[in-house]
Amino acid sequence: xxxxxxxxxxxxxxxxxxxxxxxxxxxxxxxxxxxxxxxxxxxxxxxxxxxxxxxxxxxxxxxxxxxxxxxxxxxxxxxxxxxxxxxxxxxxxxxxxxx
Amino acid sequence: xxxxxxxxxxxxxxxxxxxxxxxxxxxxxxxxxxxxxxxxxxxxxxxxxxxxxxxxxxxxxxxxxxxxxxxxxxxxxxxxxxxxxxxxxxxxxxxxxxxxxxxxxxxxxxxxxxxxxxxxxxxxxxxxxxxxxxxxxxxxxxxxxxxxxxxxxxxxxxxxxxxxxxxxxxxxxxxxxxxxxxxxxxxxxxx
Numbered sequence: 103x104x105x106x107x108x109x110x111x112x113x114x115x116x117x118x119x120x121x122x123x124x125x126x127x128x129x130x131x132x133x134x135x136x137x138x139x140x141x142x143x144x145x146x147x148x149x150x151x152x153x154x155x156x157x158x159x160x161x162x163x164x165x166x167x168x169x170x171x172x173x174x175x176x177x178x179x180x181x182x183x184x185x186x187x188x189x190x191x192x193x194x195x196x197x198x199x200x201x
Numbered sequence: 202x203x204x205x206x207x208x209x210x211x212x213x214x215x216x217x218x219x220x221x222x223x224x225x226x227x228x229x230x231x232x233x234x235x236x237x238x239x240x241x242x243x244x245x246x247x248x249x250x251x252x253x254x255x256x257x258x259x260x261x262x263x264x265x266x267x268x269x270x271x272x273x274x275x276x277x278x279x280x281x282x283x284x285x286x287x288x289x290x291x292x293x294x295x296x297x298x299x300x301x302x303x304x305x306x307x308x309x310x311x312x313x314x315x316x317x318x319x320x321x322x323x324x325x326x327x328x329x330x331x332x333x334x335x336x337x338x339x340x341x342x343x344x345x346x347x348x349x350x351x352x353x354x355x356x357x358x359x360x361x362x363x364x365x366x367x368x369x370x371x372x373x374x375x376x377x378x379x380x381x382x383x384x385x386x387x388x389x390x391x392x
Binding site for chain 2: 103104105106108109112113115116117118119120121122123124125126129130131132133134136137138
């Protein structure tokens with residue numbers, strides 16, 4: 103017997119012997135009893151829900167900050183300020199008129 | 202007159218939990234038959250069916266009523282069975298040496314059209330289960346739906362949530378995997 107033939111036989115065998123649809127006695131009562139008991143909260147589900155809830159305010163805050171940053175007038179180049187500040191600090195003693 | 206599925210679902214969604222019981226009673230034979238294709242032990246089958254109905258109850262709000270409730274429930278059942286296969290993959294891996302030679306000889310003797318007895322049918326189901334247990338969850342699911350249940354690629358895509366090309370690719374791989382399993386089985390039989 104080759105694998106293809108065996109494959110076909112296995113499939114035919116499975117088709118000819120479908121699984122039983124038998125239901126244990128009063129199984130629906132068992133399901134209903136299970137549903138009556140509050141299900142334990144899944145910590146991962148709760149964490150996921152909290153993250154989803156937090157996502158919208160975070161996006162809103164990000165957009166508000168972006169708009170605010172774009173709307174504010176630009177200051178002078180900080181590199182220029184820095185060089186001026188450095189120069190003032192270095193020549194502070196020289197520039198003191200009293201000394 | 203018995204209330205329709207839509208009436209029962211609407212009642213459950215309004216808070217009448219008891220209206221879910223007729224739905225369970227009506228569809229549980231189909232869900233049991235589906236679960237028995239993927240789980241061997243009766244306790245596992247019952248766990249799967251219970252999980253399917255609990256999920257159905259919890260997600261009933263997402264049922265939009267565009268397709269029959271049965272289709273929606275069977276999608277849930279197939280996905281739960283797939284999750285079960287993935288969770289129990291390690292436990293189900295059996296060595297090829299576990300195949301007794303007499304198992305395969307049943308194939309030669311077995312008349313698929315008319316099972317001789319309940320015992321013969323049981324033995325046949327066990328043999329199929331042993332072969333299927335060697336496959337990965339994807340392969341097992343797809344071969345069961347495609348070849349044993351004769352479902353179309355489109356139907357499988359709807360049931361599993363996979364895209365149509367993915368179903369085709371997985372079906373191709375599943376057949377190749379099945380072929381390897383059967384080749385090994387035949388080699389052992391001839392040894």
